[in-house]
Amino acid sequence: MTSGTSQLLLGGVVMVGACVQWLTGMGFALVAVPALVLLLGPFQGVALANCAAGAISAVGLVGGWRRVRLTAMVPLVVASACAVPAGTWVAAQLPRPVLLVGMGLLVTLAVLLVMRGLRVSALTGPKGAVAAGAAGGFMNASAGLGGPPLSLYAMNADWTVHEFVPNAQFYGIVVNAFSIAANGVPQLGAAGWAVAVAAAVLGAVVGKVLAACVPESRARQLVLLLALAGGLSTLAKGVGVL
Numbered sequence: 001m002t003s004g005t006s007q008l009l010l011g012g013v014v015m016v017g018a019c020v021q022w023l024t025g026m027g028f029a030l031v032a033v034p035a036l037v038l039l040l041g042p043f044q045g046v047a048l049a050n051c052a053a054g055a056i057s058a059v060g061l062v063g064g065w066r067r068v069r070l071t072a073m074v075p076l077v078v079a080s081a082c083a084v085p086a087g088t089w090v091a092a093q094l095p096r097p098v099l100l101v102g103m104g105l106l107v108t109l110a111v112l113l114v115m116r117g118l119r120v121s122a123l124t125g126p127k128g129a130v131a132a133g134a135a136g137g138f139m140n141a142s143a144g145l146g147g148p149p150l151s152l153y154a155m156n157a158d159w160t161v162h163e164f165v166p167n168a169q170f171y172g173i174v175v176n177a178f179s180i181a182a183n184g185v186p187q188l189g190a191a192g193w194a195v196a197v198a199a200a201v202l203g204a205v206v207g208k209v210l211a212a213c214v215p216e217s218r219a220r221q222l223v224l225l226l227a228l229a230g231g232l233s234t235l236a237k238g239v240g241v242l
Helices: 003-024 028-040 042-061 070-093 096-116 125-143 147-156 161-183 189-211 216-241
Strands: none
Touching: 003 028, 003 042, 003 189, 028 042, 028 096, 028 147, 028 216, 042 070, 042 096, 042 125, 042 161, 042 189, 070 125, 070 161, 096 125, 096 147, 096 216, 125 147, 125 161, 147 161
16 A cells, blocks of 8 residues: 555545544544554554544534533543553553454444443443443543443433533543553654644534534434444454454
C-alpha cells in the first residue's frame, strides 16, 4: 500500500468517525478503531482514536456543558482514571495478533450488548457508575473503546438522549485525556496529522448537516452496523495472523 493510499484511507476513516460522533454524541471509536488499528497498528490506532475522540467531544460540549450531570459523572470519571493504567499495561504486554483478536472481540461484544439494550441491575446507582467507569477506562486505554460501558450505564439509568449526549461528551474528554497521558500521541508525521485534522473537521461539518435531517434511530443503527462490521473484520485479521 502506498503512502498516498494510506493517507487517503486514514482521512476517510477519521472523517466517517467524526461524522457519526456528531450525529450520535459518541461513536468515533466504535466505528474508527477497527480500521485505524488495521491501518496504523494497535498502539498507534488507539492513540489516534483517543486524540480524535477527545477533541471532537470537547468541541461538541461547548454548547451543552450546562447539561452535564456532575454528581452522576464524578464516580464514572474517577473510576475510569483509576483503570486507565491497567488498560495501557495490558495492551503493551500482548502480541499484536492477540491484541487484534481481543479488540475485535471487544468491539463485537460491546456492539451486540448495546444493540440488545442489556439491562443489568448492577449497572445502576453509584456502584454501577463505578463499574461502568472502570470498564470504560480500561477499554479506552487498551482498545480506544470507552463508550459502550457508558452507553449501558445510561440505558440502565433511563437517561434520555438529551441527557446522554452532553454527559457522554464530558466523559469522552476526561477519559481520553487520561488515556492520552498514559499512551502518548501517535507518530503520524506532519502530513498524517494534516490529513487527520482536515478529515475530522470535514466529518464534523457533514455530521452537523446530517444531524438535522437523519432520524436519530437510523443514525444509531448505522453506527452500530458499521462498528459491528469493523469489529468482525479486526477479529478476522487477528485470527488470520495468529
